[in-house]
Amino acid sequence: MSVLLFSVRAICVFVWIILGLLSVVCIFPIAPLSVRAAMNHRWSQVLMWLCGVRxxxxxxPVLDGAALWVANHVSWVDIFVLNSVRPMSFIAKSDIRRWPLIGWLVAGAGTVFIERGQRQAVRLVGEQMKTRFERGDVVGLFPEGTTSPGFDVMPFHSSLFDAxxxxxxxxxxVALRFLHRGRRSDYVAFVGEQNLIQNLWCLLGTTQVVVEAEFLRVMDTGLCQEMGRSKVSSQAHRAIRDAVRSL
Structure with missing residues (x-):
């Protein structure tokens, strides 16, 4: 059953990604930002449905105006889960850009890639974040810098809070909690030595995958200015960690 389910879903997901790439190449260059955002939003919703992710x-969630959504990171689907709530730009490690199909797609959709190890990386990403904030966008940030099994939250990197x-x-x-067949699970977490194909086998070959996206209270803007990035990062980490470990 899992082989059949995987095969059907994999074909559908492949076709949907190809259609997404065609949209990025043919429509995005001439479409206004509002149309591109709506397409990203709807495309992500359908992708999660095709993958069997509820x-x-x-x-x-903050649905109007510029904002920074700070979330824990469990899987490559996190990007599309949040994008299905509201279209946004993401900060992602440059490795994702080299992934076949998905990497090309998220690049064309406006993802901001950070090159780790480069001295100017944080400054360059900060400038791109500023541009997106100025046009009223939401920017998604995974400050752990890597994925985890999803039962806890690793320490945050605070540098990109500055922007x-x-x-x-x-x-x-934002706290992301993954459930599989009614229970908290790391079954579809993208961690360790697992590659993308192996993770897709787990995800597309199973059923009853749920991702809970809990949008926590917006942090007080004035207080954040007084605290500075390190304390803001710590407070966000504590709030997300409490929510992730609550169930």
């Missing part, structure tokens, strides 16, 4: 939204503080935008922590 997204359960808890709390009150949000300078722009005086809302910072909203």
């Amino acid at each position: 997204v359960r939204i808890l709390g009150e 949000a503080l300078r722009a005086h935008v809302d910072i909203q922590p």
Whole structure:
């Protein structure tokens, strides 16, 4: 059954990704930002449906104006889970850009890639974040810098919080919890030595995968200015960690 399910879903996902790439190449260059954002939003919703992932939204996400969504990181699907709530730009490690198909797709959709190890990387990414905030976008950040099994939250890197503080935008922590067949699980977590194909086998060959996206209280903007990036990062980490470990 898992082989048949995987085969059907894999074909559908492949076709959907190809259609997404065609949209990026043919439509995005001439479409206004609002149309591109709506297409990204709807495309992500359909992708999660094709993958068999049910997204359960808890709390009150910021749906208007510029904001920074700060989330824990469990899988490559995190990007599309959040994008299915509201279209956004993401900060992602440059390795993702080299992934076949998905890497090309997220690059064309406006993902900001950070080259680790380069001295100017944080500054360059900060400038791109500023541009997106100025046009009223949400930027998604995974400050752990890598994925985890999803039962806890690793320490945050605080450097990219600076751009949000300078722009005086809302910072909203988001806790992602993965469930498989009704229980918390790391079955589809993208961790360790697992490659993308192996992870797709797990995800597309199973059923009843749910991702809970709990949007926590927006952090007080004025207080964030007083605290500075390190304390803001620590407070966001604590809020997300408490929510991730709550069930």
